[in-house]
Amino acid sequence: MTKAVNTRTGLEIGAKGPVDKALELLDALVQPDGPHRLADLAAHTGLPKPTVHRLLGTLAANGFATALAGGRYRAGPRLLGLAATALADSPELRLARPVLADLRLRTGQLAHYSVRDGDTAVHLAQSEPADTYRIPLRAGGVVPLHSSAVGLAMLSALPPEEVTAALDSTPLPAVTPHTITDPEAVRAALDDVRIQGFAVDDEYTEPDVRAVAAPVLGADGLPVGAIGIIGPTFTLDDAGVALYGPMVRAAAGLISPSNGGSSPIGLVQ
């Protein structure tokens, strides 16, 4: 049933070379739900079983995968180390973390930072309030650009042709009854975002959950990501949105002119 399609990203076909397949497999390896079995990985990536087996051998030889007893596989130590390095050294993330903590304290909401990956937004970091009213936000998780506050925030700072590409590629699936699915309605919403400086997700993604986000801009004026807050509608009501919106916008501004050429900040060693 499954074709040569990435179940998570939904990319049509693309992958041809061995490297593409290996990357696809890496992606499948780190997905939630513990150690994976070879058959699951094969189904998830759409690759033939022997191919997956051979690739896992290569990954394991390099420490990117670990074979457990009983034919289970999990992410290897070198992959975890690489992951830790990537997240620790990313310049924006380094700047974003304290800002996220501050934003969380000032709003009492879950604050998070996301970047764009094609026509989806990927959550990279978050700062959760202690009394967390179970907001589902998984690190590494993805949401469509058109149905999330961070997505709309990034779209609002993208040139029109990129917006068109993002809105016309996917059929704008409706995640909840509130999700905007009409491209024109999205474009209208983007105008509001540009005027106010922040985007609002009013139960587009999850019932009874609202979000507010603002774009983080690079030196070239293009969005590199977005910072936002997420909370239940009874906490993040209209007054809350009006109050916290500017705070989110200001937080995004704090990390914005930060990625241009090289990082001027002295490294810790």
Add this chain to the structure above:
Amino acid sequence: MTKAVNTRTGLEIGAKGPVDKALELLDALVQPDGPHRLADLAAHTGLPKPTVHRLLGTLAANGFATALAGGRYRAGPRLLGLAATALADSPELRLARPVLADLRLRTGQLAHYSVRDGDTAVHLAQSEPADTYRIPLRAGGVVPLHSSAVGLAMLSALPPEEVTAALDSTPLPAVTPHTITDPEAVRAALDDVRIQGFAVDDEYTEPDVRAVAAPVLGADGLPVGAIGIIGPTFTLDDAGVALYGPMVRAAAGLISPSNGGSSPIGLVQ
């Protein structure tokens, strides 16, 4: 001058297939010091320039690398998302984080968790005290097994043949004047570790810095990682080691019987 050798892990030659090269390149991509230039990546991985160029194209097509203006490259959004997922969903890390925070509070020292990657230890997570007396510990960083507390802790729980393999593969480089370089001396130290239940790094890695660590054991009794604390000698003196050692050992015990087959804990969704 650089041969086909990974500068970071020092693996002799290994890499042959395209997948191996791509993984090597991924590793180089996430190394510190901001966006990398093609020539640097080529020198770092020992791969020919055109090969690096082509591989970067493949990585970029999959969102694992991003090409910046001026021929610079950095880790792509999908790689960062993958990294966030891997670290968030790792069962041991999920267990380790609260334990690290508790250990830091009770000892006042930098607490960290590391896993073994061949004959090195990789730092994955840490919890820093507020008044951090600049301890250099980079997430994703690696240290030799024989000259670190976490390394000795893991070695102490490994079967003899694995210890032999680890100690005889590298020439046991001396990082500081205090580093133990004699394999027999290491083995003797391991006996102490097994008796006490924790390992001590007395300026083996860094002058004026001590560390204490204990192995985290899997269901099969083999070490999956180690938990430890690091601090300056004037804080982590002999009394400190005697006092905190058992705490570290207890902390390691808290996460130990946790990885066997499947994770019995219900996932958050």
Add this chain to the structure above:
DNA sequence: CAACCGCGTTCCGGTGAACGGAACGTCCGT
């Protein structure tokens, strides 16, 4: 101003490694 150097990039024909259908051994559940 010209010569030079280092860089990123493109080209292209040989070749070796990836490929995956088919088949096998094993371990379950029935």
Add this chain to the structure above:
DNA sequence: ACGGACGTTCCGTTCACCGGAACGCGGTTG
């Protein structure tokens, strides 16, 4: 005892990786 699902091995085909050589460009030097 049987059936099914899974991990694993085999092997001949083929295709995409490979990388030396060459190019265009920008910066620097003499």
